[in-house]
């Protein structure tokens with residue numbers, strides 16, 4: 173079961189919410205989703221001649237450059253992981269394991285961000 177996470181800024185009112193974690197259907201056969209996968213990730217799996225299950229949890233990513241926050245589907249298989257890029261500036265976006273540690277608002281830059289779980293999904 174995954175969480176529905178809501179992020180909001182006490183300073184400027186910025187708000188964003190989305191799904192994070194694992195649901196029932198987040199383990200998927202590679203051949204069923206290979207055409208949906210990010211190209212660089214698919215290429216690595218093909219190089220390894222990978223067959224089997226790909227884990228597709230929902231994650232929060234933060235841009236290392238402009239601090240943009242996004243909700244994404246992550247992909248991992250064995251020790252190969254998809255790389256995330258910021259939708260705004262294209263820099264590498266890091267996965268945040270614990271969204272409670274997020275502080276800086278991507279809009280106003282103040283350390284006034286709140287993360288709360290507002291529900292569940294599966």
Ligand SMILES: [Zn+2]
Pocket residue numbers: 181182183184185186277278279280281282284
């Ligand atoms: Zn703000």
Ligand SMILES: [Zn+2]
Pocket residue numbers: 235236237238239240258259260261262263
């Ligand atoms: Zn960015």
